[in-house]
Amino acid sequence: MTELTKDVVVIGAGAAGLTAANELRKAGLSVAVLEARDRVGGRLWTDEIDGAMLELGGQWVSPDQHALIDTVAELGLETFSRYRDGDSVYIGPDGVTQRFTGEMFPVSPETERTIAEITERLDAMIAEIDPDRPWEHPRAVEWDTISWDAWLRAQTDDDEAVRNLAFATGSAMLTKPTHAFSLLQSLLMAASAGSYSHLVDADFILDKRVVGGLQQVPVLLAERLGDDVLLNQPVRTLAWSHEGVLAEADAVTVRARFAILALAPVLYPRISFVPPLPRLQHQMHQHISMGFVIKVHAVFDRPFWREQGLSGTAFSPYELCHEAYDNTNHGDERGTLVGFVSDRTADDLFRLSADERRARILESLSHYYGEAAKDPVVYYESDWGTEEWTRGAYAASFDLGGLHRYGADLRTPVGPIHLACSDMAGAGYQHVDGAIRQGRRAAAEILERTRS
Incomplete structure (x- = not known):
């Protein structure tokens, strides 16, 4: 068991935790980042599946996400625009596929x-x-x-x-x-x-992507911290008092003046707090839950829908895949479609076998793009509901009545424990932009306390 003494221990190596750690390091404080997974990034995950680079988690950058845009630029990353030339597709209650241009x-x-x-x-x-x-x-x-x-x-x-x-x-x-x-x-x-x-407005909210994948943001932030980022270290116990904290993971303990919980509130129960968190937090966290969505990736030998004059953008509140987009990687000759199946519809799909699920999803995509959509060379489903350290997608939200009752307390520190993640953001809520903003906020809170 390795024992470390730092100014701040950050629990979670997603965009929020790594942003906070970098801000604290720049201000002269020592940090240790403990991550349960074998990788950094949290809900950002770019991976190669059967020879295709897929963005399994978050991926888009919109024009209002200034914290993310500034971070991408500061890290030296490049962006490219989502393909949107041609007609979009809509399927109404009569099941008829209709092409259209514009937003409506x-x-x-x-x-x-x-x-x-x-x-x-x-x-x-x-x-x-x-x-x-x-x-x-x-x-x-x-x-x-x-x-x-x-x-x-x-x-x-x-x-x-x-x-x-x-x-x-x-x-x-x-x-x-x-x-x-x-x-x-x-x-x-x-x-x-x-x-x-x-x-x-899909052209606004899903504007650009990062060349090489959005997970590069946390990867590059982690590289700046070097050995102070420790993977495969889920925190089992967090003891806290007015004197500081003691975080105990599987192979390391960190004694620090402050802690930042940089993970979704739904994961707090995975940690044993000593003493327990106050009653307010216990009640609050029972009114927060993750949503559920299947992100479907279908890679083809070429973007055949472009030959039909289609942008790849498709919507229907009546379809299994309620929306889909051209998700072709920068410079890739192959074509990639990404589709989404959410909430109760996703629940029902996971009661089927993998083969039945794939057939149903590809059938739905074919309603937008034609029979060629049924024959991808690579097919993959991002199922964040089975991710042990996420347990849903895209983010956590309050149940009916919970936001006005508990929202003001969601970001409030508990003794030496500060909180940061995209789930508790205002601007940038549920997005990487919000995670970066919340990481900066938590770091600023701690820096203010060290100066007082």
Whole structure:
């Protein structure tokens, strides 16, 4: 058992933890980063599967994610734009595949007008919300005690409009059934991107990718820390008092003045805290859970959909794969599609055999792109629900009523223990941008305490 003494022990080597560790190191404090996995990056994971480079976790960079954009540039990484030339595809309730250009799906004029009116209403509500403190809005309690689904259905009886509006924060982002989270949680998701309009604009939110994969961000941050990043070291016990902390992992113990928990709150129960965390944290963490999504990667010998004049962008709230995109790697002659299956639909798929699941998913993709989509040369499903140190995707969110009740306490330090991850971000919520912001915040809190 190796014993270390540091100023700060960081638990978790994702973007938040590694950002915090680098900020503290630059300020002259000593750090140790303990990571349970055999790699850094957390929910960022770029890997080679059957000869194809796949981004198994987070991958996109949007124009409003300034913390991530600045970090990418500072690390010397390059970005490239997502392919979007040509027509997009939409499948409505009649099952007919329709091509379209622009942002609005090819729905009836009445449905289009309804979607536009409710989107305008949502943008006005979101403009009043501080994404870092949504619980402070005067109507926070009201908005947090009605589900996203119930609020939408109170606005219109147009089912197709409701399904398309609900999609953006339900299946696409929080990856939970729309009755399971509140209007306020949905507004936070949209406010974190600047507006609801941004959230439903694929050309905005899914703008660019990093050449070589987004996991390079944590990999390069970890390289700067050298031997102070220790892998395969899940923290089993964290003892804490006003004098500091003692973190015990499988092969190392770290005594430090402060700790940063840089992991999703749903993983806190994996650690034995001595003494236990206060009652408030115990209650709060019972109201936070991960969503669930299958990220499907299908690689073909060429991007055949481009030959048909398609951008690769496809949507349908009626399809098994509710959205899909051209995910071809920079400079790759092959073509890659990425599709998503979320919440209850994903649950149902995992009750099938692997072969049945693959057949169902590829059938759904073929509804967008034609029969050629059924025959990829590489096929892979990212299943973060079985990742021991993640347990879901994309991130954690509160249940109905939880955000206004506990949100203000989510980032509050507990004695010498500080907290940081994308799940507790305002701006950049659920994204790498938010993780970087939260890592900087936690480091700044500790630095302020060392100066006082």
